[in-house]
Amino acid sequence: MTDTLDTHTSPDIDEDRLVIAGVPFGSRLITGTGGAPSLEVLEEALLASGTELTTVAMRRVAPGTQGSVWDVLARNGIRPLPNTAGCFTAAEAVRTARLGREAVETDWVKLEVIADEHTLLPDPVELLEAAETLVDDGFTVLPYTNDDPVLARRLEQTGCAAVMPLAAPIGSGLGIRNPHNLELIVEQAGVPVIVDAGIGTASDAALAMELGCDAVLLATAVTRAQDPVLMARAMRDAVRAGRGARRAGRIPIRRHALASSPDVV
Amino acid sequence: MELIINGETRRSTATTVEAVVRDLTSAGAGEIPGGIAVAVNDEVVRRTAWSATDLSPGDRVDVLTAVQGG
Numbered sequence: 207m208t209d210t211l212d213t214h215t216s217p218d219i220d221e222d223r224l225v226i227a228g229v230p231f232g233s234r235l236i237t238g239t240g241g242a243p244s245l246e247v248l249e250e251a252l253l254a255s256g257t258e259l260t261t262v263a264m265r266r267v268a269p270g271t272q273g274s275v276w277d278v279l280a281r282n283g284i285r286p287l288p289n290t291a292g293c294f295t296a297a298e299a300v301r302t303a304r305l306g307r308e309a310v311e312t313d314w315v316k317l318e319v320i321a322d323e324h325t326l327l328p329d330p331v332e333l334l335e336a337a338e339t340l341v342d343d344g345f346t347v348l349p350y351t352n353d354d355p356v357l358a359r360r361l362e363q364t365g366c367a368a369v370m371p372l373a374a375p376i377g378s379g380l381g382i383r384n385p386h387n388l389e390l391i392v393e394q395a396g397v398p399v400i401v402d403a404g405i406g407t408a409s410d411a412a413l414a415m416e417l418g419c420d421a422v423l424l425a426t427a428v429t430r431a432q433d434p435v436l437m438a439r440a441m442r443d444a445v446r447a448g449r450g451a452r453r454a455g456r457i458p459i460r461r462h463a464l465a466s467s468p469d470v471v
Numbered sequence: 472m473e474l475i476i477n478g479e480t481r482r483s484t485a486t487t488v489e490a491v492v493r494d495l496t497s498a499g500a501g502e503i504p505g506g507i508a509v510a511v512n513d514e515v516v517r518r519t520a521w522s523a524t525d526l527s528p529g530d531r532v533d534v535l536t537a538v539q540g541g
């Protein structure tokens with residue numbers, strides 16, 4: 207090994223932590239749990255993904271239910287992040303967030319306020335109102351938002367701990383539809399930017415990180431893949447690769463060739 | 472008394488929030504599982520208050536738990 211390599215100072219990627227509201231995470235892949243064929247497959251996929259933070263939904267208890275996602279997260283030391291999925295108004299979302307706080311014993315919430323069943327896109331007016339109420343109530347709010355730089359800024363100004371713009375509609379697997387908007391959001395954000403929803407495959411996750419996003423949140427891309435465990439591992443690697451490339455600083459794109467070997471003399 | 476438990480009107484022998492939760496989760500006299508929250512008439516009842524929270528006829532009791540989602 208040469209001196210150059212011995213004295214290199216570039217930080218190890220493993221030391222590169224995601225920090226949300228002062229809490230460090232070793233993994234920049236946040237997972238959802240919806241859509242898995244079974245709890246056993248879900249557990250194996252979560253472990254393969256290396257995730258340390260995973261969303262859960264709040265639903266009425268069905269009598270006689272055996273085994274739960276709660277047990278899976280607890281025994282693997284994965285931090286649960288309750289969401290407000292299925293809420294269409296600020297009032298519903300606030301109530302669900304409070305139930306999630308009680309059930310999961312955390313004041314963190316992934317805030318979702320959906321406009322309609324057809325698009326599952328966030329309703330920006332209700333979202334902002336719910337975010338204000340929950341921040342005032344002491345929640346650490348991670349809002350699922352449109353890829354709108356103005357709304358992202360408003361959410362941050364409200365006191366949200368992160369902003370989570372979509373890549374594409376939930377479950378669509380369309381990948382990043384508007385990379386320019388994501389770049390604008392990243393440029394201005396003082397809180398972590400987490401791409402949430404629409405990721406289809408590993409290259410989508412890598413691109414999100416190359417664009418400068420701080421983390422990726424995905425569920426369907428893993429849980430409904432033909433092999434969820436293999437896809438979970440691929441996503442883990444993609445997020446790490448994309449983050450590494452972002453930090454390394456890519457070469458400029460040129461219109462013409464540039465020889466990498468020295469000129470012949 | 473008649474209670475509306477998770478949206479269904481039922482005759483129940485339960486008189487406290489804790490009794491409703493034990494009934495729904497089949498906890499019996501054992502430990503109530505984690506990850507559960509309760510609202511009575513849309514107001515969240517803290518877990519520590521379940522045993523001391525008496526119910527009145529017609530109360531709406533919602534018992535929720537963390538499930539796969541998101």
